[in-house]
Amino acid sequence: MINKLSETKAFGGRQMRFEHESNTLNCTMQFSVFLPPQAANAKVPALYWLSGLTCTDENFSSKAGAQRVAAELGIALIIPDTSPRGEGVPDDSDGAYDFGLGAGFYVNATQQPWAKHYHMYDYIVKELPELVEQSLPLTSARSISGHSMGGHGALVMALRNKGMYRCVSAFAPICHPTQCPWGHKAFSGYLGDDRDDWQAYDATELLLKHRTAPPMLVSQGEADNFLAEQLRPDDLGQAIAQTGIEATLERHEGYDHSYYFIASFIEQHLHFHAKYLK
């Protein structure tokens, strides 16, 4: 059951926020939804958006400017939080921005004390779609996108769940998390020190292993301060070239890691999703 917390009219559609008791995460979760005007009369397809480090479900809704085009294209936006939340949910002991609250990394944690709540992979792939498709006017046509940590999550969900998402896109994703400091910290904390267990959450490794993917669009800013150390788009580009999958990896001169970059290219990404969701 979902409980509506707020609703605001936008571009003829409805920007809403809900809360629910998550059985997967063992806590109360909030998520945002934009329903386009077409949803008043018929079920519509859904794009799931996974946000990055430090975000809640509200960053994308307020900063990306996605609602106007989503309304034109008749696409719902489903925007979850980035980690479990609440008093009983453990956080990084130093309050770091890249682990714990706001940094669930879209994995199923196996290590204590994280394993009780930090199951964002199952939440995104199973619990949330079941919940929203029961409660809202949505078809079962889904696609997925995200930014940075959320771009990593979107690519991993799409690569591991054949047939679940019609296509995938990402803005400045963490492309090779087993080979970067953010990934090392998150995966050793949530999954433990056996690096074989990390491979299932690494888009570059998954692509090289499965050699198949839904249609993919990845956009990366050249002035992104996380580019070389954390994001490693060249590694994903090499995997794409080796496997010959249908994918576009675009570089954009002068753009950084911020939501200004996302806002600049969200229209292109939404049109990409609409092509496969219709």
Ligand SMILES: N[C@@H](CCC(=O)N[C@@H](CSC=O)C(=O)NCC(=O)O)C(=O)O
């Ligand atoms: N505070 C950190 C950087 C945090 C940051 O840049 N978060 C990004 C996502 S980064 C990868 O997942 C973000 O989307 N922030 C929210 C926003 O609204 O901009 C630092 O100081 O380095």
